[in-house]
Amino acid sequence: MWSGRMSVKGLNLGKEYVKLNPKEVLCAEYCPDSKLIEISVKIRNIPGAFTTVIKTLYERKIRLCSGFHTVSREGDTALIGAFIDISHSDVQAKDIVRELESLDEVLEVNVSEKVFNSMIIDSLHFPLLVSGERSFTFRVETFGSIVESLYEKFGTGAAVVLYQMGVSAGEDKARNVLNNYRMDKLDVLRLILAERTAKGWCVAEVEEFNDRGATLTVRELFECLPFKGRKEEAFSQFFRGYLAGIFENILNTSVSVTEVECIAKGDPACKFIVQARG
Ligand SMILES: [Zn+2]
DSSP states (O other): OOSSOEEOHHHHGGGGGOOOOOOOOSOEEEOTTSOEEEEEEEEEOSTTHHHHHHHHHHHTTOEEEEEEEEEOTTSSEEEEEEEEEOTTOSOOHHHHHHHHHTSTTEEEEEEEOOOBTTEEEOOSOOSOEETTEEOOOOOHHHHHHHHHHHHHHHTTHHHHHHHHHHHHHHHHHHHHHHHHOOOOHHHHHHHHHHHHHHTTSOEEEEEEEETTEEEEEEESOTTTGGGTTOOSSOOOSHHHHHHHHHHHHHHSSOEEEEEEEOGGGTOSSEEEEEEEOO
């Protein structure tokens, strides 16, 4: 599997047809015409518990809006966090708390009625965890503005900084995966790239992979997206460095990474060629 030139395009064919739906993180909702409140309900992780809570709300004409359901690491409890619309119900927040607390399946109930200018913001959950790891989110446009101001202040030096930031992040990620999982190097790469999609970075596919390098097609890359069609040349530095950091660890040699196509210069996707040096 590992040595020799190998095209993995055929293995990925099915992937192109998978429809990807967006994933919303519970954060805020604009609600000028409804009465939204927020609930955070800890339940026993037993069959039917989730349904009982939702049914209890529906019986009171409470509409479930955005939310999440997460099982604890230990597996014995689960958390339901949601914005709920009580405008068609005759119950108040305190009644909902009392009613949910009376259920055997429910361990804890918290409610927030805080609304900021017709906008409800999640104020019952912190920290934000992704796969159990403390995380924070950044708007793609915000990242674009930061990159733009870095270039304004430091000229081409900004590219070096961004590239090095990417290398460090890629190295950390690859070491972490290599230390924790025993798997084929191509699978390590696939795992890391699949996680980029889950974390909202991009949708990356390995077109070719061998012990001398790889070719990757990367769609919707957060780094280039704010500059779509606005640049003369390929624009990625951070992700280019990230790939270098990953490949240097999984191939165990220094590599060069070139972005040959880029959405910033009007291509349909960003394309990276990774080549082992020497
Ligand atoms: Zn690009």
